[in-house]
Each structure stands twice: as structure tokens, then as C-alpha cells.
Amino acid sequence: xxxxxxxxxxxxxxxxxxxxxTFHSGQCIAYGTNIVGGVTPGKGGQIHxxxxxxxxxxxxxxxxxxxxxxxxxxxxxxxxAIMEAVSAGIKVVVCITEGIPVNDIMIAKKLAEKNGSxxxxxxxxxxxxSEEAKIGILPGxxxxxxxxxxxxxxxxLTYEMANQVVKAGLGISTAVGIxxxxxxxxxxxxxxxxxxxxxxxxxxVMIGEIGGDLEIQAxxxxxxxxxxxxxxxIAGQTAPKGKRMGxxxxxxxxxxxxxxxxxxxxxxxxxxxxxxxxxxxxTIKMILKx
Amino acid sequence: xxIHEYQAKQIFAKYxxxxxxxxxxxxxxxxxxAALEIGGNIWAVKAQIHAGGRGKGGGVKxxxxxxxxxxxxxxxxxxxxxxxxxxxxxxxxxxxxxEGGVNIKKxxxxxxxxxxxxxxxxxxxxxxxxxxxxxxxxxxxxxxIKVAIDxxxxxxxxxxxxxxxxxxxxxxxxxxxxxxxxxxxDAYKDNDANLVEINPLVLTADDKFIALxxxxxxxxxxxxxxxxxxxxxxLDEEEPAELEAxxxxxxxxxxxxxxxxxxxxAGLAMSTMDIIKHEGxxxxxxxxxxxxASAETVAKGFEIILKDPNVxxxxxxxxxxxxxxxxxxxxIIEAAKVTNVKIPVIVRLDGTNALEASDILRSxxxxxxITAVDFADGARKAVNAAKGVTK
Numbered sequence: 001x002x003x004x005x006x007x008x009x010x011x012x013x014x015x016x017x018x019x020x021x022t023f024h025s026g027q028c029i030a031y032g033t034n035i036v037g038g039v040t041p042g043k044g045g046q047i048h049x050x051x052x053x054x055x056x057x058x059x060x061x062x063x064x065x066x067x068x069x070x071x072x073x074x075x076x077x078x079x080x081a082i083m084e085a086v087s088a089g090i091k092v093v094v095c096i097t098e099g100i101p102v103n104d105i106m107i108a109k110k111l112a113e114k115n116g117s118x119x120x121x122x123x124x125x126x127x128x129x130s131e132e133a134k135i136g137i138l139p140g141x142x143x144x145x146x147x148x149x150x151x152x153x154x155x156x157l158t159y160e161m162a163n164q165v166v167k168a169g170l171g172i173s174t175a176v177g178i179x180x181x182x183x184x185x186x187x188x189x190x191x192x193x194x195x196x197x198x199x200x201x202x203x204x205v206m207i208g209e210i211g212g213d214l215e216i217q218a219x220x221x222x223x224x225x226x227x228x229x230x231x232x233x234i235a236g237q238t239a240p241k242g243k244r245m246g247x248x249x250x251x252x253x254x255x256x257x258x259x260x261x262x263x264x265x266x267x268x269x270x271x272x273x274x275x276x277x278x279x280x281x282x283t284i285k286m287i288l289k290x
Numbered sequence: 291x292x293i294h295e296y297q298a299k300q301i302f303a304k305y306x307x308x309x310x311x312x313x314x315x316x317x318x319x320x321x322x323x324a325a326l327e328i329g330g331n332i333w334a335v336k337a338q339i340h341a342g343g344r345g346k347g348g349g350v351k352x353x354x355x356x357x358x359x360x361x362x363x364x365x366x367x368x369x370x371x372x373x374x375x376x377x378x379x380x381x382x383x384x385x386x387x388x389e390g391g392v393n394i395k396k397x398x399x400x401x402x403x404x405x406x407x408x409x410x411x412x413x414x415x416x417x418x419x420x421x422x423x424x425x426x427x428x429x430x431x432x433x434x435i436k437v438a439i440d441x442x443x444x445x446x447x448x449x450x451x452x453x454x455x456x457x458x459x460x461x462x463x464x465x466x467x468x469x470x471x472x473x474x475x476d477a478y479k480d481n482d483a484n485l486v487e488i489n490p491l492v493l494t495a496d497d498k499f500i501a502l503x504x505x506x507x508x509x510x511x512x513x514x515x516x517x518x519x520x521x522x523x524x525l526d527e528e529e530p531a532e533l534e535a536x537x538x539x540x541x542x543x544x545x546x547x548x549x550x551x552x553x554x555x556a557g558l559a560m561s562t563m564d565i566i567k568h569e570g571x572x573x574x575x576x577x578x579x580x581x582x583a584s585a586e587t588v589a590k591g592f593e594i595i596l597k598d599p600n601v602x603x604x605x606x607x608x609x610x611x612x613x614x615x616x617x618x619x620x621x622i623i624e625a626a627k628v629t630n631v632k633i634p635v636i637v638r639l640d641g642t643n644a645l646e647a648s649d650i651l652r653s654x655x656x657x658x659x660i661t662a663v664d665f666a667d668g669a670r671k672a673v674n675a676a677k678g679v680t681k
Contacts, residue, residue: 027612076514101482101512106409106441139611139642154557156609160665163609163640180556182484183409209557212406235560238545238567239576246541246556246578248511249406254424259564276568277561278666 002129002174003149003194003201004092004118005068009133012066012090013038014057014073014081017048021072024096024137025049028070031134036064057088070126070135071095078122079104086117094135095121095185102248105183112185119185123247125155125177136177146171148284149195151188152207153180153247157235157277161207164281170288173201180209180247188218192226203229205284206271208262210236211249215262223269231284232266233274234259291508293522294338296387298486298504305477307470308500312389314338321363322356324388331355332391335362337383340527342505343373349383352391359388384526392500397490398457399423402474404484405438411478412438413445413471415453419490445475463497470499481519482512531597538590540579547572549676550595550604552588554579554613562607565665571673574601584613585621592629603634605672607665610641619647623654634675636660638668 011028015021016038026049029035037052037060044055054060057069069090073081078097085093086108093112100122112119120127126136130145142159144166152158158177165172176191178184188206195201208215215234222230237259239245241252252258263273272287274280296314303309313324325333337349344350349371351362363386372380397419405412416434418426426433435456437449450468459467470491478486485507492502513520525533535542541556545563549571553559556578563573575595579587588606595601608618622637635658639647651661660675662668 024612075511099511101515102404102484102509103441103479103482103512109409110442137612141642142611152557154555156553156555156611157557157561159611159641160558160561160609182404182406207557209560217407233561235557235564238563238573239560240543240545243543243576244510245543245560245576248509250556250560276565276666278565278664278669 002132003198004174005127005133005135006129007032007034007132009068010034010036010064010066011068011070011135012036012060012064014069014071014085016040016053017043018072022049028134031140033133033135036066057084061088061090066090068092068135071097073097075099079108082108082119083111086112086115090117092118093120094126095119096124096126096136098123102182105181109183109185120176121179121185123181124179125158127174127176129174130172142166143175144171147173147200147202149173149201149204150175151191151204152177153209154207154235157207161205161280165205165284168281168285170285173198180249182212182249187214189221192218192221196226196228203284203288205280206230206232208232208234209250210239210245210259211251211257213257216265219265219269219271222271229287230271231274231280231287232271233277233280234262235277291510291513291523292340293506294340294385294524295336295504296338297522298506299501301477301481301506302501302504305473307473307477308498310390310392310500312387314385314387315363316385318360318364318367321360321388325356325359328388328390330390333359334389334391335359335366336387336389337366337371338385338387339371339381339383341373341375341381343375344371347371347373363388392492392502393495394492395495396493398493399489400491401487402478408438410438410440412436413449413453415457417457423489445472463493466497466499481516482509483507484509531594535594538587540577540587540591540594542594543576544598545573545575547574548600548602549672550574550601551607552577552579552591552595552604553607554609558607558609562605565669566605566673569669569673571676574598585624588621589625589628592625592631596629596631601633603636603672603675605668606635606637607668608639610639610644614643615639615641615647616643616650619650623656626656626659631658634658634660636662636668636672636675638662638665
């Protein structure tokens with residue numbers, strides 16, 4: 001078991017023949033991900049990386065039976081690609097693209113919800129179920145199989161944390177990069193619900209950051225509904241107010257969205273909050289021992 | 291991206307959101323003609339900087355004659371305006387907006403912002419106009435009326451009525467308000483704004499609404515399709531080093547400490563600042579060189595960090611995922627030579643080929659490049675180096 005994706009997931013890559021998509025699709029295939037084809041409008045009929053290319057998602061889904069899509073489409077067209085995927089019946093849409101206008105995502109997310117699809121991202125590294133399927137740009141070698149679920153708003157910090165978990169002698173069941181934009185598809189709560197019901201996942205590491213209140217919503221959920229151990233770290237404790245810290249959503253607006261208020265809410269919910277980013281691995285190890 | 295009041299009002303005018311007559315000037319000698327062109331016998335002379343609190347800081351004056359317009363314009367232009375939002379250094383005023391006087395019956399607040407929790411824009415109105423809205427929100431939140439606007443249905447009459455009845459407006463006023471609010475929604479939506487604020491929104495003696503102030507902010511990710519908005523960017527309002535970094539697709543934010551940071555990825559970059567603080571130091575900056583981190587971006591990163599004279603040590607913290615650490619190590623050595631870094635550079639490389647990378651760094655034997663075994667070790671060494679402590 002794991003969540004959302006596994007070795008049986010059939011994956012289509014949108015924007016398949018582009019440079020980034022080509023490189024990362026190759027990496028995903030090498031990892032063992034079952035990529036069944038891709039879509040690049042106007043290039044239908046070609047073979048790319050040994051897989052068929054289609055003009056539309058509708059045709060691609062019909063011909064391949066795919067249930068997951070991975071999006072590498074440029075920002076101006078990415079929301080359209082998400083809407084195309086969910087309209088074609090894709091159940092898990094992973095959008096890597098950074099820089100999508102928030103007004104576009106707002107609408108694409110609503111359509112995904114209406115169609116019962118899970119949108120991961122945008123502006124995220126993707127999802128990996130260790131040693132089964134990698135759908136995104138995460139470096140596969142870091143993720144050794146194990147019992148820790150990982151949810152993170154950031155890319156390289158996800159790898160850093162997975163590495164710490166592995167160095168602590170543990171491993172990862174599924175890791176999901178949910179993205180750092182102001183509006184994202186799947187949030188901490190959505191994934192906590194899935195990890196709660198996943199027998200393979202013993203504990204969860206959640207990595208948040210400044211901006212918005214998703215971590216506070218998650219804290220409220222954990223307090224009432226989540227009994228597996230949770231270790232958290234919130235990045236941006238030293239970030240100044242009103243400045244965007246790399247991610248479009250990483251900004252303290254007025255006095256809202258600070259790391260301090262999130263840490264407080266998580267602690268109140270019984271979450272073990274790592275006081276610095278270097279001790280997350282040790283913290284989860286300690287909790288699982290006791 | 292933020293813009294000035296006069297620019298927000300240009301956008302308002304385009305969408306038929308009523309504004310007083312006004313003109314932006316950059317030279318005091320243009321003040322008199324601007325006032326004559328506007329007409330009337332009372333004018334507001336307003337400093338144009340992005341920060342709020344201009345009135346309290348002495349950046350907004352009411353002139354009752356053409357002589358006073360000239361006098362205030364020359365006083366405000368080139369003054370260093372300090373408000374609660376500018377920081378102690380203040381902001382030099384380069385532009386002044388001269389605006390015709392308005393006959394005020396009552397002041398309101400009207401704003402719109404992207405509500406991240408509800409995932410849609412929210413329009414907010416209050417009878418408490420002309421005062422700090424954050425204060426109203428904290429002390430008397432019941433005086434702020436809010437309506438969330440689903441982007442799939444847009445702004446409807448019922449939204450306007452909900453706000454207008456909340457403001458206790460009379461029947462003819464409600465009609466006027468609905469027109470105003472609907473036009474404001476269009477100005478917000480069409481330009482991919484994420485903030486618009488009118489404080490105060492004024493009800494005039496003849497029961498018309500008019501925007502006495504105006505503030506707008508925009509989604510940076512949507513500037514590619516709003517070239518008119520992108521062209522409104524005032525470079526005087528931006529930190530020069532941040533602009534320079536942006537040219538190379540680097541994300542840089544200047545801070546006040548002395549430990550420079552260069553990191554790949556925004557989350558890891560924020561965490562690096564946090565751990566420096568945790569180890570007793572102060573970060574000098576946020577710098578995300580992107581997931582990849584090539585020799586070229588690292589060199590540019592050094593250059594930008596070194597422009598800050600406070601920096602006494604640099605912590606390079608890279609997690610090599612797809613990108614290999616040995617390549618980054620070579621990049622760092624090359625970049626350190628090119629940019630002639632004299633201060634200690636603490637390097638922590640982890641991930642793909644991390645061992646090879648530390649061999650490369652060690653055998654290069656550059657005196658001021660110090661390798662770290664892990665995240666915490668790197669932070670500790672960097673903080674100590676900035677304090678002048680060796681080992």
C-alpha cells in the first residue's frame with residue numbers, strides 16, 4: 001500500500017516532447033514508473049521515448065487507459081492542461097509548472113474538484129511512492145522504502161527531509177510535494193486523510209512554510225482526527241513581513257501566515273515541531289522509539 | 291507587484307470607477323499648471339510612494355491656493371518620507387500627485403483581496419473609512435462586511451446589496467454603490483490583481499461615490515498577459531540587488547545580518563536562514579539559485595551576496611537531487627576564483643555524488659573554502675566564521 005500512485009499507475013505526460021519533460025520522463029521511466037504515453041498538440045502519431053504521442057488527452061486516455069497525468073506545460077497554458085486532464089477523466093493530476101496565474105488555478109482547481117480528481121501542485125516536485133513510481137522531478141535515489149509519509153510545500157527541502165529520514169534508519173512510504181503557490185490543489189489535510197487510512201504509513205512528516213493558513217487547518221484536523229505520530233517543520237521563521245520568499249505563496253501578509261503562529265497551532269495539536277530543520281530525521285526516530 | 295496611487299487611479303478611470311481629477315508631476319515647477327488644469331480652489335498634494343501612512347508622515351497636504359500647491363509640491367518632492375511601512379530609512383519622494391478637492395459627506399472603506407483560505411477573491415467594505423483597516427479588523431471586526439466572489443459566477447447584484455445593506459446605505463446610494471463596486475471588480479479581475487484598496491471611499495454631498503485613495507497589487511505570475519500593468523513597475527521602489535538577481539532568475543531578498551546564504555530551492559533557502567538564527571547568527575539574505583544550481587548561477591549568486599558590505603561569511607547549502615554535487619563543487623571553485631571571494635565560504639553539499647564533491651573541494655585546497663559534513667555543521671561553521679571564530 002501507499003497513497004495515490006503505485007507501480008500499477010498508468011501515467012501520461014502532458015507537454016511530453018518538451019526539453020524538461022523529456023529529461024524527467026526518462027528519469028521516471030528509469031525509476032520504474034509506468035509511463036504509457038504523452039500529449040503534445042500537433043505531434044500526435046509520433047513515438048517519443050518509446051511511447052506514443054497524442055494530440056489530445058481525450059484520445060490519449062481512450063487509447064492507453066491512463067489514470068494519472070504529469071504536466072510540464074508552460075505557465076500560460078498549464079491551467080488549460082489541468083482542465084483537459086480532468087475533463088478526460090484523469091484521477092490524479094500532477095502539475096510541476098511554476099508561475100501559473102492564480103486566477104487560472106482557482107478555476108482549474110474547481111473543475112478538478114467537480115470531476116472528483118486530485119490535483120497535486122502546481123509549482124511542486126511531484127509525488128513518489130518509494131521503489132514503485134515516481135511522478136515528477138524528485139531524485140529517486142533519496143527515497144528508500146519505509147513507513148514514513150512525507151508532505152511538503154517545497155522541492156529541495158523535501159529531498160533534504162527524506163534524506164534525514166533515511167539517515168535515521170527509516171524510510172518513506174509516499175512523499176508528496178504539494179507546492180508553494182497561494183492556491184494549490186491537494187493540501188496537507190487531503191493527504192493526512194489518505195495517510196491515516198494507509199496501513200503502510202506509521203507516521204507523517206509535514207514540512208510547511210510561511211504564508212496562508214494550510215498548516216493551521218492541518219493542525220486542527222490532526223488534533224481531532226489523526227492518531228499517527230506527526231513531526232513538522234515550518235520554514236521561514238526568520239523571514240521578514242511582506243516579502244515573497246521565492247515561492248509565490250511564501251509571504252507574510254500583514255501579521256498573518258507567520259511561522260510562529262503555525263508552530264504554535266501544530267504544537268497545540270500535539271505535533272512534534274522540530275526546532276530546526278536539521279533535526280527532523282532524529283525527531284521522528286525518537287518518537288517512533290518511545 | 292505594487293503600483294502607485296496615481297497609477298491605480300489610471301486603471302480606475304479606465305473601468306469607470308469614479309476618481310477626482312488629478313495629475314502626476316515630477317518637478318515642482320509643473321505644480322501650478324497641474325492645479326490650473328484640474329481647476330477648483332482646493333487641491334490635495336500627495337507624495338507617491340508605495341508605502342502606506344503617507345498622511346501621518348507629512349506626505350499629504352491640503353492646498354487652498356495655487357501658491358500653496360507650489361509650496362507643498364516643492365516641499366514633498368525629494369523629501370525623505372518615513373512611515374510605519376517604509377522602515378527607519380524612509381523613502382525619497384520622486385513623484386507627487388495633485389488632485390482636485392472633494393466635498394465629503396461620509397468616508398467608507400472598500401477593498402478586495404485574494405482570500406487564500408476560501409480560494410477566491412473577497413470584497414470588503416466598512417463604515418470606518420479613512421482609518422487603518424488593520425486596526426478596525428483587530429478591534430471591531432463586526433464593522434467589516436465581507437463577501438466572497440466565486441470566479442465562476444463573477445460579481446453579482448446580490449454581492450453588492452449584501453455590502454450596501456451592511457453599510458446602511460439609502461436606496462439611491464445602494465444603486466450608486468453597486469455600480470461602483472461592480473466596476474471595481476472588473477478592474478481587479480481583468481488585470482489579475484490580488485489586492486485593491488480604496489481608503490477612503492467617499493460619499494459626496496450629492497450622494498455619489500468617489501475613490502479618494504487607491505492602491506492595487508498584482509499577481510506577478512500573470513504579468514506576462516498584462517503588459518500595461520508590467521510597464522507600471524517603478525524601479526525606484528525596488529531593492530537594486532533584488533532587481534539584479536531577478537535578471538538571472540535568482541530569487542534574492544536582502545536582510546540585515548552578516549551570514550550570506552546561497553541555497554537551491556526556496557524552502558531549503560528559508561530553512562537555511564532559520565538554522566543560522568538557531569545557531570546564534572543572523573542571515574544577511576535569502577537567495578534561491580533554483581533547483582539546478584549551475585557554475586554560472588553560483589558565480590552570479592556570489593556577486594550579488596558580496597555587494598552587501600555586511601556579509602562576513604557565506605554559507606552555500608545545496609542539496610543535489612537531479613543535479614550532481616561534483617559538478618556543483620567544480621562550479622563553486624570556479625565561481626570563487628572568478629568573483630575573487632575573500633571571506634570564508636562554508637560549503638555543504640549533500641545528495642548525488644556528495645562524497646566526490648567534498649574530495650574535489652578539499653583537493654582544490656582554497657584557503658577560504660571550508661567544507662561541512664551536514665546541514666547543522668555548515669550553519670555552525672558559517673556563524674562562527676562570521677563572528678571571526680576559527681574552529
